[in-house]
Amino acid sequence: MVCESSNKSYLKSQHLKIIGQNTLRGKVRISGAKNSALVLLAASLLTDEKITLDNVPLLTDIEKMGNILKNLGVKLHNKDHQLIIDSKNISVQELPYELVNGLRASFFCIGALLTRFGEASIPLPGGCNIGERPINEHINGLRALGAEVIIDRDVVKAKLVEKKSKLFGANIRLNCPSVGATETLIMAASLAEGRTVIKNAAREPEIQDLCQMLNKMGAKIYDSGKEKIIIDGVPKLHGCTHKVIPDRIEAGTFLIAAAATSSSITVSPIIPNHLEAVLNKLEESGSKIIIKGNSISIKSNKIKAVDIKTAPFPGFPTDLQAPFMALMSIAKGRSKITETIFENRMTHVNFLNQMGASITVDNNTANITGVNKLKGMNLVGSDLRSSAALIIVALTSRNTSYVYGLHHLDRGYESFETKLVKLGARVKREYIVDSRDQIKNFATGNSDIDLNVA
Numbered sequence: 001m002v003c004e005s006s007n008k009s010y011l012k013s014q015h016l017k018i019i020g021q022n023t024l025r026g027k028v029r030i031s032g033a034k035n036s037a038l039v040l041l042a043a044s045l046l047t048d049e050k051i052t053l054d055n056v057p058l059l060t061d062i063e064k065m066g067n068i069l070k071n072l073g074v075k076l077h078n079k080d081h082q083l084i085i086d087s088k089n090i091s092v093q094e095l096p097y098e099l100v101n102g103l104r105a106s107f108f109c110i111g112a113l114l115t116r117f118g119e120a121s122i123p124l125p126g127g128c129n130i131g132e133r134p135i136n137e138h139i140n141g142l143r144a145l146g147a148e149v150i151i152d153r154d155v156v157k158a159k160l161v162e163k164k165s166k167l168f169g170a171n172i173r174l175n176c177p178s179v180g181a182t183e184t185l186i187m188a189a190s191l192a193e194g195r196t197v198i199k200n201a202a203r204e205p206e207i208q209d210l211c212q213m214l215n216k217m218g219a220k221i222y223d224s225g226k227e228k229i230i231i232d233g234v235p236k237l238h239g240c241t242h243k244v245i246p247d248r249i250e251a252g253t254f255l256i257a258a259a260a261t262s263s264s265i266t267v268s269p270i271i272p273n274h275l276e277a278v279l280n281k282l283e284e285s286g287s288k289i290i291i292k293g294n295s296i297s298i299k300s301n302k303i304k305a306v307d308i309k310t311a312p313f314p315g316f317p318t319d320l321q322a323p324f325m326a327l328m329s330i331a332k333g334r335s336k337i338t339e340t341i342f343e344n345r346m347t348h349v350n351f352l353n354q355m356g357a358s359i360t361v362d363n364n365t366a367n368i369t370g371v372n373k374l375k376g377m378n379l380v381g382s383d384l385r386s387s388a389a390l391i392i393v394a395l396t397s398r399n400t401s402y403v404y405g406l407h408h409l410d411r412g413y414e415s416f417e418t419k420l421v422k423l424g425a426r427v428k429r430e431y432i433v434d435s436r437d438q439i440k441n442f443a444t445g446n447s448d449i450d451l452n453v454a
Contacts, residue, residue, distance in 0.1 A: 013431060014404075014406045014429055014430065014431055015402045015403055015404045015406065015429075015430055016391065016394075016402070016403040016406065016417055016427055016428065016429055016430075017400060017401075017402055017427070017428045017429075017430050018376070018391065018394040018395060018400065018401045018402075018403060018425070018426065018427050019399075019400050019426035019427075020376055020394055020395055020396055020397035020398060020399065020400070020401065020426075021261075021395075021396065021397070021398065022261070022395070022424055022425055022426055023261060023262060023263050023424060024257065024258055024261050024263035024264075024265050024395075024420070024423040024424050024425060025263060025264055025265065025423060025424055026265060026266075026422060026423045026424065027265065027266045027267075027268065028251075028254045028265060028266070028267045028268075028419050028422075028423065029268065029269075029419070030246045030247055030250055030251045030254075030267050030268065030269060030270050031055075031057040031058075031081075031246070031247050031250060031414040031415075032055035032056055032057045032081065032243075032244035032245070032246065032247060033057070033205075033206060033209070033244055033245050033246060033247040033248065033249075033250075034057055034059055034061060034062070034247060034249075034411075034412045035105075035179075035204075035206045035247075035249075036205070036206040036209045036210070036244050036245050036247075037053065037056050037057060037062055037244045038061060038062065038065050038105035038108070039105065039108050039183045039206060039210050040053055040209070040210060040213055040242065040244065041053070041062070041065045041066070041069060041083075041085070042065070042105070042108040042109045042111075042112055042183075042187065043112060043187055043210060043213060043214060043217075044069070044074070044085040044087055044112075045069070045072070045074070045087050045090065045109060045112035045113055045116065046087075046112045046115070046116055046187060046190060046191065046214075046217065046237045047087065047217060047236075047237040047238055047239055048087060048088040049088070049237075049238045049239030050084060050085065050086050050239045051084070051085040051087075051217075051239050051240060051241075051242070052082065052083070052084050052085075052239075052240075052241040052242070053082065053083045053084075053085065053241075053242055053243075053244060054081065054082050054241065054242070054243040054244065055081055055243045055244040055245075055246075056078075056081050056082065056083050056244055057081070057244075057247065057414045058081065058414050058415075059410065059411060059412060059413075059414055060407070060410050060411050061103060061105070061411045061412065064099070064102070064103045064106075065103065065105060065106065066078075066083075067099055068095060068099050068100065068103070068106055068109065069085070069087070071095060071096065071099055072087075072090050072091060072092070072093070072095070072109075072113075073087075073089050073090045073091045074086065074087045074090060075088075075089075090117070092113060092117045092119060092120070093121070094121035094122070094123070094155060095109070095121070095122050095123060096123075097123045097154075100122060100123050100125050101123070101125075103125060104125045104180070105125075105180075106122065106125050107122055107124075107125040107135060107138065107156075107180065107184070108180065108183055108184055108187070109122060110122050110138070110142070110156065110158060110184060111138075111142065111183075111184035111185060111186075111187040111188035112187045112188070114142065114147055114158045114159070114160075114167070114188055115166075115167050115187065115188045115189075115190065115191040115192060116191060118159060118160045118165070119157075119158065119159040119160070120156075120157075120158050120159075121155055121156070121157045121158075122155070122156050123154055123155050123156070124151070124154045124155070124156065135156070135180075135181075136175075137174050137175065137176065137178045137180075137181035138178075138180065138181045138184045138185070139151075139156070140172075141172050141174070141181055141184065141185040141188075141198075142158055142167075142184070142185070142188060144170040144171075144172050145167040145168065145169070145170050145172075145185070145188055145189060145192055145196065146160065146161055146164060146166075146167045146168045146170070146192075147159065147160060147161070147167060147188075148160070148161055166191070166192060166193045166233075167188055167189070167191070167192035167193070167233075168192055168193045168194055169189065169192050169193065169194030169195040169196040169197075169231075169232075169233060170196055170197075171196075171197045171199070172185060172196065172197065172198050172199065173198075173199040173200055174198065174199070174200040174201065174202075175200070176200070177200050177201060177202040177203070177227075177312045178202060179202040179204050179206065179207065179312075181202075182198060182201045182202040182207055182229070183202075183206075183207060183210055185198055186198070186207070186210060186211065186214070186221065186229065186231060187210075187214070189231040189233060190214055190219040190221070190231060190233060190234065190237065191233055191234065191235075191236075191237065192231075192233035193233055194232075194233055195230065195231070195232050195233070196230070196231045196232075196233070197228060197229070197230055197231075198228070198229045198231070199227065199228050200227060201226070201227055201228065201229045202312060202313070203225050203226065203227065203312065203313050203314065204312070204313040205225075205245060205248060205271065205274045205313065206245070207224060207225070208224045208225045209244065209245045210224075211224035211229070212224070212242070213240065213242040214237070216240035216241075216242060217237040217238055217239070217240050218234055218236070218237050218238050219231070219234060219237060220232040220233075220234060245271060245274075246269050246270045246271060246274075246294075248270065248271070248274040248275050248317070249317065249319045249320060249385075249412070250412075250413060250414075251267045251270045251275060251296065252275055252278045252317070252319075252320045252323070253320065253323050253388050253392075253413070254267050254419070255267060255275075255278070255279075255282060255287075255296065255298050256278075256282070256320065256323045256324055256326070256327050256392060257323070257391075257392045257395060257420075258287075258298045258300055259282055259285065259286075259287045259298060259300040259303055259327055260300075260303070260326060260327045260330065260392050260393070260395065260396050261300075261395050261396055262300050262301050262302075262303075263298075263300060263423075264297070264298065264299040264300070265297070265298060265423060266295050266296065266297040266298075267295065267296050267297075267298075268294055268295035268296070269294040269295070270294060270295065270296055271294065272291045272294075272296055275296070276314060277311075277314060277315055277316045277317070278316065278317070278320055278324075279291075279296070281306055281308055281316065281324070282298065282300075284306045285303050285304055285305070285306045285327070285328075285331060286300065286301065286302055286303050286304050287299065287300040287303070288300070302332065303327060303330065303331040303332065303370075304331055304332045304333055305328055305331040305332060305333035305334055305335035305368070305370055306328070306331075306335055307335055307336045307337070307338075308321070308324060308335075308337050308338070309337075309338040309340060310338065310339050310340050310341050311340060311341075312341070318339065318340075318341035318342060318345065319384075319385050320385070321337060321339055321345060321385070322345070322346075322348050322385040322386045322388065322389035323385065323388050323389045323392055324337065325337050325346075325348065325349075325352070325359070325366060325368065325389060326348075326352065326389040326390070326392040326393045326396075327392070328368045328370065329352050329357040329358075329359065329368060329370065329371065329374065329393065330357075330370055330371060330372070330373070330374060330393075330396055331368075331370040332370050333369075333370055334367070334368065334369050334370070335367075335368045335370070336365060336366070336367055336368070337365070337366045337368065338364060338365045338366075339364040339365075339366075340364070343364060345364075345383075345385075345386075346361055346364070346366060347382040347383065347386055348381075348382070348386035348389045348390060349361055349366060351377075351379050351380070351390060352374075352389075352393060354377060355374040355375055355376070355377055355379075355393060355397060356371055356373065356374045356375050357371060357374060357393075358370075358371055373396075373397070373398055374393055374396060374397040374398070375397055375398050375399060376394060376397040376398060376399035376400045376401035377401055377402075378401070378402045378404070379394065379401055379402065379403045379404065380403075380404045380405045381403065381404065381405030381406075381408045381409060382405065382408070383408055384408045384409065384411050384412045384413075385412075386408075387403065387405050387406070387408045387409040388409065388413065388416075390403050391403055391409075391416070391420075391427075395420075395425055395427075406429070417429055
């Protein structure tokens with residue numbers, strides 16, 4: 001699986017040149033959901049038969065997960081957006097730190113490996129620096145299923161208790177509806193002995209997609225998408241073909257970009273009820289939304305301020321908090337955005353204010369007074385969704401902006417600038433003369449970054 005960029009080894013030395021204040025118009029094809037595809041790749045470890053995944057997005061995070069599977073001995077064959085996964089001959093071993101570092105989803109492999117082979121060792125994962133994302137819920141749940149779990153020098157080591165050949169069903173109540181923990185425990189319980197009940201489970205569409213694929217493989221999972229999920233363990237899972245659901249976060253990002261630029265676009269394919277909370281806020285802020293089958297059209301003109309508070313699904317997704325703040329920065333009136341999921345997910349505020357926005361942050365609440373226009377400037381995305389937010393404000397701004405940190409962007413948006421160009425945006429990916437040191441200096445406040453393109 002390869003990234004859209006033909007020069008992916010140098011993602012940190014690339015930037016987007018964006019000339020703002022262009023209206024967007026047209027249709028956007030939405031890619032498969034990154035957060036779903038990653039966990040489905042982990043779930044393929046549950047069987048020794050082939051899994052065929054369709055609609056897999058071409059992203060660097062997918063490539064990283066593929067490399068993790070290959071390290072275990074999995075054979076992967078990819079063609080366009082299809083992956084054929086053969087996990088028949090796996091060598092259960094501790095995954096190298098350099099592979100799992102930077103990819104939070106790598107930890108999802110622990111549930112599948114543990115329940116199929118009786119042991120798993122995975123270094124503590126990395127990912128976007130958006131705050132603490134403890135794995136206590138994962139570990140406590142695996143222990144409830146009968147595993148011995150220790151953390152030794154930043155490596156999580158899990159194995160079956162002595163004289164047991166399988167995990168066994170349990171009643172588990174999560175302290176918070178963690179998406180990752182819910183997914184890990186569903187996979188672990190699918191091959192356990194007896195019934196597992198997960199209460200206060202996460203309800204995200206990506207979890208429902210995982211359960212749908214596992215049931216195709218022969219699992220017995222009931223009530224996915226509800227707060228209580230029931231799993232009856234089975235002796236064996238088999239192969240299947242499954243299509244990854246559309247990416248609701250990508251669709252939401254384009255809809256917000258259209259609202260910010262007073263544009264009219266259509267996104268498709270998408271499952272509209274996956275975006276209900278976002279669509280409600282877009283309508284409340286003045287956009288007209290039309291849903292027809294698996295497509296959503298938006299028509300925007302004047303945007304007024306509205307308040308949002310992030311929440312687990314079906315609430316407003318934390319992954320669209322930063323893009324929506326970009327929209328509110330130019331909305332008429334005052335708005336308040338409260339982040340309840342992650343404590344370090346407002347790193348984009350500093351750049352928005354430098355562009356002319358009026359935002360103050362108190363703990364995890366941003367108070368925003370909308371302004372008429374923002375000015376273009378040099379910008380650095382610090383994580384995946386803040387990068388998307390900065391691109392949105394650059395699209396609305398006077399003059400030209402340069403957006404860096406594309407190694408974050410390319411983790412979760414397939415061909416983002418290409419899709420924007422097809423809508424009429426003036427966006428171009430360029431390559432700076434060096435280099436990581438320049439970007440590092442710029443990100444820490446040194447303004448002498450060389451913007452000459454190679």
